[in-house]
Amino acid sequence: MFKKILYPTDFSDVAAKALDYIKQLKEAGAQEVTILHVINQRIIDGLRRHAMLDKDILQWQKKAEEIAQESLAEMSKELESLGFTVKTVVKIGFPWREILEVEQKEAPSILVIGSHGRSNLGEAFLGSVSDRVIRKCKGPVMVIKRDSED
């Protein structure tokens, strides 16, 4: 029931906590992990609004993708050393939408996501990324909170 895991990360502390949890799921039968990072389209839109040139945006975007890939490769190595099969995916878009799209496509046994447990003021109306993903995804979700015990 935990064979195939989808793990979206924004590189936050709660996302790291969710990764620790995934490692423990090995003994419960976890085998494959897809690590997903979404570069937020809003940032790119913001750069554009601040009159950054398209070629500079593209350069930033490429750099951001590289850095993300490196971080995912590190996590991947760690998980592989524990016996997991790992796939890494970097996408650009609105995080909640991209996460849901991958969930639909891959149909994981479970989606494991960190949640800050509170939305900041700006997010209070729309809900945070994790709120939306939890509400809209199709399959089971494991939510790891900032305050969770290890």
Add this chain to the structure above:
Amino acid sequence: MFKKILYPTDFSDVAAKALDYIKQLKEAGAQEVTILHVINQRIIDGLRRHAMLDKDILQWQKKAEEIAQESLAEMSKELESLGFTVKTVVKIGFPWREILEVEQKEAPSILVIGSHGRSNLGEAFLGSVSDRVIRKCKGPVMVIKRDSED
């Protein structure tokens, strides 16, 4: 990591689905389950607003508690036959608040909750019971959706 489970149920179909999931968690090390049902204070407030006499409300409440206890006893028997240790709790109050209170007190390894995956219009502003519980609880939560595959 799944040793002690808190399972709130409103007797809905998604709550039943969450229970099926819990049964499968046995092989992942689940041992104890606390089954919790909260009789919604709003219903009692509603009866009062409709001029039901206090003694009739108390009688209704007692009946509702009895019926809930019977349903929980049935679930309990089923889980016990699979080797779980079970505790049943019936409370009266606002479901999300009571669920969170039990979560704080019992500190389960995981809270397993069904979610309808969409709020109805009236709940859209405040969020459904499961939305609130997921957002505010301290420990890990497993969310079982209506659309989840078994």
